[in-house]
Amino acid sequence: MAEIVIKNVRKEFGDFVAVRESSFTIEDGEFFMLLGPSGCGKTTTLRMIAGLELPTSGEIYLDGEEIGQRPPSERDIAFVFQMFALYPHLNVYKNLSYPLVSQGMPRAQVRAKVDEVAGILGIRDILKKPVGGLSGGDRQRVALGRAIVREPKAFMMDEPLGALDAEFREHMAEELRALHDRMGATTVYVTHDQLEAMQMGDKIVVMNNAVVEQFGTPQEIYDKPATMFVADFIGSPSMNFLDFSGKVAAGANSVDLNGVTLGVPALRDGASGDLVFGVRPEHIALNDGGAYRGKILATEYLGTTQILTVDTANGEIKARIASDQVAKVGETVGLDFNADTVTLFDRASGQALPSALNEGVLAHG
Amino acid sequence: MSAYSITEPSGRSKWFAGTLVILYALITMIPLAWIMLTGFKSPADAISYPPKVLFEPTLEGYVNLFTTRTRQTQEFLEANPPQNWADEIVRDYDMVIVGPSKFGERFLNSVIIGFGSTFLSIFLGTLAAYAFSRFKIPLADDLLFFILSTRMMPPIAVAIPIFLMYRNLGLSDTHLGMILLYTAVNISLAVWLLKGFIDEIPREYEEAALIDGYTRFQAFYKVVLPQAATGIASTAIFCLIFAWNEYAFAVLLTSATAQTAPPFIPTIIGVGGLDWPAVAAGATIFLLPVMIFTILLRKHLLRGITFGAVRK
Numbered sequence: 001m002a003e004i005v006i007k008n009v010r011k012e013f014g015d016f017v018a019v020r021e022s023s024f025t026i027e028d029g030e031f032f033m034l035l036g037p038s039g040c041g042k043t044t045t046l047r048m049i050a051g052l053e054l055p056t057s058g059e060i061y062l063d064g065e066e067i068g069q070r071p072p073s074e075r076d077i078a079f080v081f082q083m084f085a086l087y088p089h090l091n092v093y094k095n096l097s098y099p100l101v102s103q104g105m106p107r108a109q110v111r112a113k114v115d116e117v118a119g120i121l122g123i124r125d126i127l128k129k130p131v132g133g134l135s136g137g138d139r140q141r142v143a144l145g146r147a148i149v150r151e152p153k154a155f156m157m158d159e160p161l162g163a164l165d166a167e168f169r170e171h172m173a174e175e176l177r178a179l180h181d182r183m184g185a186t187t188v189y190v191t192h193d194q195l196e197a198m199q200m201g202d203k204i205v206v207m208n209n210a211v212v213e214q215f216g217t218p219q220e221i222y223d224k225p226a227t228m229f230v231a232d233f234i235g236s237p238s239m240n241f242l243d244f245s246g247k248v249a250a251g252a253n254s255v256d257l258n259g260v261t262l263g264v265p266a267l268r269d270g271a272s273g274d275l276v277f278g279v280r281p282e283h284i285a286l287n288d289g290g291a292y293r294g295k296i297l298a299t300e301y302l303g304t305t306q307i308l309t310v311d312t313a314n315g316e317i318k319a320r321i322a323s324d325q326v327a328k329v330g331e332t333v334g335l336d337f338n339a340d341t342v343t344l345f346d347r348a349s350g351q352a353l354p355s356a357l358n359e360g361v362l363a364h365g
Numbered sequence: 366m367s368a369y370s371i372t373e374p375s376g377r378s379k380w381f382a383g384t385l386v387i388l389y390a391l392i393t394m395i396p397l398a399w400i401m402l403t404g405f406k407s408p409a410d411a412i413s414y415p416p417k418v419l420f421e422p423t424l425e426g427y428v429n430l431f432t433t434r435t436r437q438t439q440e441f442l443e444a445n446p447p448q449n450w451a452d453e454i455v456r457d458y459d460m461v462i463v464g465p466s467k468f469g470e471r472f473l474n475s476v477i478i479g480f481g482s483t484f485l486s487i488f489l490g491t492l493a494a495y496a497f498s499r500f501k502i503p504l505a506d507d508l509l510f511f512i513l514s515t516r517m518m519p520p521i522a523v524a525i526p527i528f529l530m531y532r533n534l535g536l537s538d539t540h541l542g543m544i545l546l547y548t549a550v551n552i553s554l555a556v557w558l559l560k561g562f563i564d565e566i567p568r569e570y571e572e573a574a575l576i577d578g579y580t581r582f583q584a585f586y587k588v589v590l591p592q593a594a595t596g597i598a599s600t601a602i603f604c605l606i607f608a609w610n611e612y613a614f615a616v617l618l619t620s621a622t623a624q625t626a627p628p629f630i631p632t633i634i635g636v637g638g639l640d641w642p643a644v645a646a647g648a649t650i651f652l653l654p655v656m657i658f659t660i661l662l663r664k665h666l667l668r669g670i671t672f673g674a675v676r677k
Contacts, residue, residue, distance in 0.1 A: 052572050072575045079576040085569035089591040102578035146577070 002063045002153035002186050003028045004049060009058035009068075011044050018044040020210045021058065026154075026188060026203070031180050033201035034190045037233070041210040043158055046190045050079045050156045062153060073102075078147035080157040084139045086131040092142050093127040099150045117149045120179070136164050140172055144179065154186040161196065173200055194234050198222065206230045216361055224358040225343060228350040231278050237307060239278050242314035243347065247272035255344065258313045260292045263339030265357035274347035277314070281307065283338035284319035286327065290334025299327055310335065397652075403645035411641040425454050426642025430468050430633065430650075434460040468647060471629040475609060476654065477540055478625055482547035483604040487597060489548070490555025491563075495585060497556070498563040499571075509560075512553045520550050521613045528617055540623050543615070547608040554607075555600050562596025563589065598665035602658065609655050626651050 004026040011019040019041040026032045034042040047053040049060060051072035060068040067075050078099075086095050093114060100110045118124045121141040126134065131142060140160065147155055160176070161169045177200050180187050191197050197204050198218045206213045206221060206229070214226040225231035231239040244257050250270045254261050257277060264277075282305075294312035301323060308319045308327050312335070319335065321327065344353040352358055374382070403411050405422040428451045436459055445461070447453040452462050493512075497505055527546070528537075536542030566589060574584035590597075612627045619625060630647045633640060 050576060052575065071580075072572075073578045073580065077576070079573070081569045081573060083567065083569055085567065085573040087570060087573070087588060098574075099577035102583075146573075150578075 003061075004154060004186060004188070005059075005061040006045070006049070007059045007061070009045070009048060009055045009060060011041070011048060011053060012056045017210050019048070019055075022207075022212045024205050024212060024215045026186060029184045029186055030202045031177065031200060032186070032188045033197040033204040034188060034207065035194060035197040035201075035204050035233075036192065036207035036213075038192055040207040042190045042192075042205075042207045045207070046156050046158055046188060049154075049188060050077050051075045052079070076153045078150070078152040078155050080143050080147050080155065080160045082159045082162050084143040084160075084163070086139060086142055086146070088130075088132060091128060091130050092123065092134070095131060095142055096127075096145050096149050099146060103150065113149060114145075117145045120148070120182075121145050137168055137172060140164065144176070148179075148183065148185075152185075154188065157187065157189045159190055159192070161191075176200070194236070198234070206233065208233070214361075220361050223341065224352075224361045225278070226352050226358070226361065228276065228278070228345045228352075231343065231345075231352075235280060237281050237318045237320075239280050239343075240284070240317040241345070242277040242279070242312070242317065243274065244277060244314060245274050248275070248344070248353075253339075257292065262292065262337055262342070264342045264344060265340060265355040267344070268354040268356075268359065271344070271346060271353050275353075276345040276347050278343040278345055278352075279317075279337050280341060281318045281320040283341040284317070284321075285336045285338070286319070286321060286325060287334045287336040290336050292335045292337070293332055294335055295332045296327055296329050298329060400645050401649050404642055404649045406642050406645075408640060408642055411645070412639075423454065423642075424451075426640070426646040428454050428462075429640055429643040430646045431466055432462045433464050433466050434458075435463050436460050467624075467629065468626075468633075471624055471626045472650065474540065474619075474623055475625040475627075475651070478543045478547065478623070479605055479608040479654070481540070481544040482551065482608045483601055485544060485548045486551040486555045486604045487559075487601050490552055490559050490600065491590070491593070491597065493552075493556045494559035494563050495589065497560050499568070509557070512556050515549070516553045524613065524617055527614075531618055538619050538621060538623050543619065543623055543625070546614060546618070547604075547611060551604040551607055555604060558600045558603070559593065559596055562593050562600075566592045595665045598662040602662055605658055606655060 006025070007023050008021045009019060009023070010017070010021050022041075022045065034045060036042045044053060048055050048068075051067070051070060051074075055068050058068065059066050062075065062077070072079075087098065090098070096114045096117060097110050100113060105113070114127070115124070118127055121144060123138060123141050123145065126138060126142075131139065134142065140163075143160070161172050164172055173196060189197075189200065198221075201218055203215070203217055204221050205215045208229045214221055214230045216224075221230060222234055225234065225239065228241065232241075242257060244255070246256055248255055248267055248271055250267060252264075252270075253266045254263050255275075255277060256262075262277065286308075292312070294310035294317070296308055297311050297316065298309040300307040300309075304323060305320050306323045306325075306327070308321060310317050310319060310333070327333070340357065343357060344355065345351065346353060402418075402420075404426045405424070406417070406420055407423050407425055410417050410420045411426075432451065432455075434455050439459070442456065442459060442461070447456055455462055496502060497509060502508065531537045531542055531546075534542075536545070570588045570592065571581075571584040574588045575581065579587065610627065611625075615625045616628045619628065626647070630644060630651065633643050633647060
């Protein structure tokens with residue numbers, strides 16, 4: 001198995017820059033998520049690791065070996081396509097054995113290997129069937145089987161659950177994660193679904209507009225977003241942004257929003273100008289005596305919690321509170337913000353201001 | 366009252382459509398059946414009026430098609446008894462078979478030139494279509510238009526330049542010359558049709574093969590070609606039909622060695638009067654290869670015709 005290092009990789013298609021100088025490290029055995037909206041460069045990055053696209057500049061290391069310009073056949077990486085790309089003219093057995101035959105493996109060994117993989121995935125009974133008539137889940141399993149059968153150094157998966165319906169997706173996600181844990185193979189997984197990324201990934205790279213916005217564990221990315229894009233993209237509802245202008249000094253642990261002093265994690269550097277006070281909905285609590293006030297515009301009942309939409313002097317925000325708490329539309333309420341979880345951003349650059357909260361995390365990005 | 370559906374045709378309209386199609390098929394097949402039957406008639410039956418539908422079948426037409434004969438005196442005929450069934454048939458006209466006719470040779474020429482040019486058109490067309498479909502080629506659109514433009518006037522319009530060129534190059538009346546000529550006419554059709562088919566094949570299949578350790582060329586012939594089989598089959602039929610039926614260039618450019626069947630069949634009429642059964646026999650045999658080829662590939666054909674037509 002393998003460690004993959006991406007170093008200053010850049011990809012251009014003519015005048016269009018698909019990926020700008022990006023660097024990150026995928027450690028051995030990690031389930032690694034490439035997350036971002038469509039067109040952000042995540043699939044291009046994955047295809048560069050697999051060798052289906054060659055980077056315009058930069059290096060890709062697989063187990064310490066530079067492979068950036070090698071053809072895919074010399075990389076020993078498997079790829080699971082979004083549409084599965086099973087060879088339609090071959091049956092399931094032949095699809096699974098195809099990568100082994102190309103290596104010139106003896107027949108008996110091929111048969112044993114295919115049988116083993118079919119056993120792992122529970123598809124022994126469909127080996128003789130043509131791939132055309134298979135259900136979505138079985139196609140997915142065959143596609144996975146074709147990837148794992150030759151025991152590659154790493155797996156690339158391009159939205160492999162994207163073609164499945166929602167109900168089945170959940171089940172397949174669990175199966176996939178279990179398979180990964182069993183094999184311990186380095187896996188790079190592209191998705192635009194932040195929930196899927198959080199649920200399955202050991203680490204996540206968030207990409208936007210051809211650049212890496214942040215790179216870290218799901219917890220780091222969720223709790224300590226490095227940019228406003230990440231804060232907005234991850235979480236549902238996403239982080240609230242309260243715009244304000246002012247000046248904060250290094251070491252300060254509060255900011256002034258419309259005359260109300262709100263606590264924040266101790267800042268490492270000073271900043272001034274247009275700033276943003278970022279807080280997640282679940283870190284807002286109702287407090288009748290709270291100094292910061294707003295008017296409830298709407299409530300959404302979600303079972304265990306409810307989402308309030310509150311109009312404040314700094315814009316509309318959403319708060320997630322327990323569903324048994326009473327909140328009436330039209331009421332004016334006081335709001336408390338959990339000071340330890342707040343992230344301040346610079347409005348113009350979208351970057352988080354370094355503070356006691358996100359220290360050590362920002363360095364990655 | 367049975368259940369009424371907007372999308373499913375009713376039993377009665379299905380029956381009506383079926384009858385109509387069968388009637389149409391019967392009408393269009395009458396000339397074909399007539400030709401085939403005439404091949405087994407005697408010359409007298411062939412021209413009798415009113416036409417005979419029931420008659421005593423004979424292989425005379427086929428014997429006349431494949432042989433050359435001479436009329437002999439009664440003494441000669443009595444001294445030399447007939448050697449086989451074919452000889453016996455021609456004895457009725459006081460003739461003996463002196464050797465094979467040119468038909469077999471001409472037919473073989475048609476097979477060589479027709480299938481040769483079809484193979485070459487498909488071979489070159491598939492490679493070109495794959496390249497146009499998958500690679501970034503500078504001026505690709507202009508090149509494709511240029512290829513298409515070779516079909517913008519009837520080929521026969523350039524018959525005289527080609528005739529002169531072939532004479533100077535020594536390609537006149539050669540198999541190679543005719544294969545090249547028919548390939549040149551068919552290649553634009555082949556490239557355009559096949560490009561459409563290959564465009565429809567998702568690239569992921571080749572990429573999967575590349576990942577699985579195959580080279581680009583292996584991915585092409587192991588994954589793309591089987592997928593394109595439908596398109597290749599239907600394109601091949603179109604190419605073969607053109608090359609097989611082509612008459613004008615064959616008349617102009619071939620005579621002794623590379624003459625194909627189409628210009629030969631009418632010459633049968635000239636030898637020994639209007640021998641309609643022999644002409645009909647020649648036409649029947651001439652029809653067979655394209656018919657067999659089309660029947661062999663028919664399961665690809667229908668899918669092929671509609672496949673390329675429905676674009677996403």
